[in-house]
Amino acid sequence: MPDDILTNVFADNESMINWFQTNVSFDFFTEGSADTQWSFFRDLGISITREDYRDIRRNILGLEFHQRDILALTDDSEIPDSFFYTRHGLELSGDYLYRFDVTMFDNRTGETIEGTRALISYDTPTVGELKSDMVDKLESGLGDSDITVLDIQLKGALIRG
Numbered sequence: 001m002p003d004d005i006l007t008n009v010f011a012d013n014e015s016m017i018n019w020f021q022t023n024v025s026f027d028f029f030t031e032g033s034a035d036t037q038w039s040f041f042r043d044l045g046i047s048i049t050r051e052d053y054r055d056i057r058r059n060i061l062g063l064e065f066h067q068r069d070i071l072a073l074t075d076d077s078e079i080p081d082s083f084f085y086t087r088h089g090l091e092l093s094g095d096y097l098y099r100f101d102v103t104m105f106d107n108r109t110g111e112t113i114e115g116t117r118a119l120i121s122y123d124t125p126t127v128g129e130l131k132s133d134m135v136d137k138l139e140s141g142l143g144d145s146d147i148t149v150l151d152i153q154l155k156g157a158l159i160r161g
Contacts, residue, residue, distance in 0.1 A: 016048065016052065016056055017056050017059055017060070020056055020060060021060060026060065029057050029060050029061055030061065034053065034054050034057050035050070037053070037057065038050050038053040038054070041053065061085075066083070066085050066156065067155050067156060069083055070083060070154055070155055070156060070157060071153060071154070071155060073127045073154070074127065075126065075127050075128030075131065076126055076127070076128060077126060077127050078124060078125075078126050078127075079124060079127065079157050083157055084096070084157050084158065084159040085156065085157065085158050085159070086158075086159055086161050092120065092158065092159075092160045093120055094120035094121055094122050094160070095121065095122045095123075095159065095160050096120070096121045096122070096123070096124065096157065096158065096159055096160070097118055097119070097120055097121075097156075097157075097158040098118065098119045098121060098130050098134070098154060098156065098157055098158075099116055099117075099118050099154070099155050099156035099157075099158070100116065100117050100118070100119065100131070100134050100152050100153060100154055100155060101114075101115075101116060101151075101152070101153045101155050102114070102115060102116070102117050102134070102138065102149060102151070102152050102153075103149070103150045103151040103152075104138060104147045104148065104149050104150060105147070105148045105150055106146065106147055107146040107147070107148060108146050112150070113147075116155075117134065117138065119133060119134045119137065121133075127154050130154055131152050131154060134149075134152060135149045135152060
């Protein structure tokens with residue numbers, strides 16, 4: 001199929017979501033990482049940004065609802081079993097993987113850094129304990145950097161499938 005046909009198919013994100021839902025098996029989205037899948041589609045000539053693809057994949061897998069439920073938990077809450085996402089397609093090195101949105105300050109460079117970070121665990125502590133563990137990991141173990149965590153939000157909980 002010529003590249004120009006695929007690169008001009010999508011007028012907006014809704015069109016992209018509809019195309020993926022119609023033309024790609026749900027199981028495909030549960031296998032492997034979002035980045036590997038994005039590269040696959042890019043190699044086919046489908047012009048889509050990495051962030052747009054991740055948003056579409058989260059939409060198709062229902063991860064926005066998962067994230068919304070996780071974000072509503074308080075620090076003293078334990079994560080209910082039903083909140084753990086199982087159809088993620090990742091090989092976890094522990095029993096659980098917790099994903100956080102983090103804003104950090106690099107005291108050496110004066111730079112504010114925002115991103116997603118992950119914490120592998122073998123148990124299910126409270127949300128507050130998870131945040132504390134993640135802050136400890138970030139502030140004590142990033143090489144020679146001097147990091148201060150400014151904000152941290154648990155946004156996902158995956159369980160080994």
